[in-house]
């Protein structure tokens with residue numbers, strides 16, 4: 527970062543501190559990851575200088591012969607990685623990608639179904655404060671109050687009653703497998719489009735450890751920066767019969783020029799995800815999540831659904847008091863663990879003062895940590911949760927975490 531240091535010492539100072547933070551804390555935010563140096567280089571490259579409205583070999587600007595080849599590689603790799611008939615690699619991020627899918631299939635005011643935010647859905651799945659809930663008519667489905675699992679019978683019942691044009695499956699805070707086949711069947715029964723939003727789990731699908739919904743799902747959307755470990759961005763995969771609608775919805779429907787630097791980053795990440803090492807990586811993410819889950823439960827910490835099938839865990843802090851999520855997240859941050867406060871299903875408190883904590887293992891696994899480290903971390907977390915006001919305890923654990931981070935360097 528020599529040039530930044532010289533051009534702008536003020537911004538450089540904060541960038542450097544952020545690098546130090548990423549090195550010295552345990553990043554357990556399940557939607558984050560640490561990208562490879564190759565992806566970092568691609569994203570900071572001269573590719574960002576180029577305007578490329580349109581699609582490969584059909585652009586509205588001259589000078590795109592090299593960008594065309596890069597985008598073509600990214601498309602071909604995405605199709606191969608997920609076994610898709612069609613791929614659009616231009617979405618700038620996950621939310622714009624979902625907006626493009628809505629634009630392709632729904633008129634304003636039309637009805638769709640998505641998982642309730644409080645039960646683990648994303649903002650773009652119909653939240654009142656999001657475009658999805660403002661422009662379209664959102665009907666929510668939730669999880670069962672007792673089992674905290676998706677109830678497919680109930681989801682089918684709602685679909686038959688409401689007749690939505692589109693049904694979204696997918697999660698941001700649901701620690702269990704989703705039966706995408708079941709969703710596709712329900713969608714077909716009511717003549718709706720099924721959008722599988724695999725943003726959180728696409729790396730685990732690419733690595734072959736979770737079932738791939740692409741072969742039988744109408745449209746699949748993912749971010750590229752979560753478990754998939756690529757640059758910030760979105761990716762839409764669909765059946766050939768929807769290819770034109772999706773492409774037109776992304777450009778010119780939703781966006782202007784694609785971010786070519788990130789397209790190159792995506793191509794590199796897709797190549798990485800095809801390697802045997804990535805399979806091991808995704809297997810280890812889940813092994814780590816399960817090891818962390820059983821340690822926490824052994825320590826008397828309650829988990830939503832009593833465990834996990836994927837990379838994320840949701841701690842239910844209600845046995846310690848309602849609305850403690852933020853307070854515990856701050857105490858953990860003071861100890862060197864970064865995760866986020868999150869609502870739990872049927873939370874008695876508000877989204878601003880939620881009763882749960884969401885955490886995951888993608889970054890720790892990228893750093894090379896395994897089950898043994900998860901057991902240590904799980905015990906530290908339980909100690910902080912139980913004695914969150916003890917400055918002494920938080921100081922001791924902060925020291926131990928600094929040592930652990932030094933033993934598992936990444937950048």
Ligand SMILES: *Cc1c(COP(=O)(O)O)cnc(C)c1O
Pocket residue numbers: 557619620621622624647648650696697698723724725726749759
């Ligand atoms: C992260 C996420 C998104 C949105 O991604 P952004 O890049 O933050 O806009 C959409 N859907 C799901 C399920 C996600 O987890």
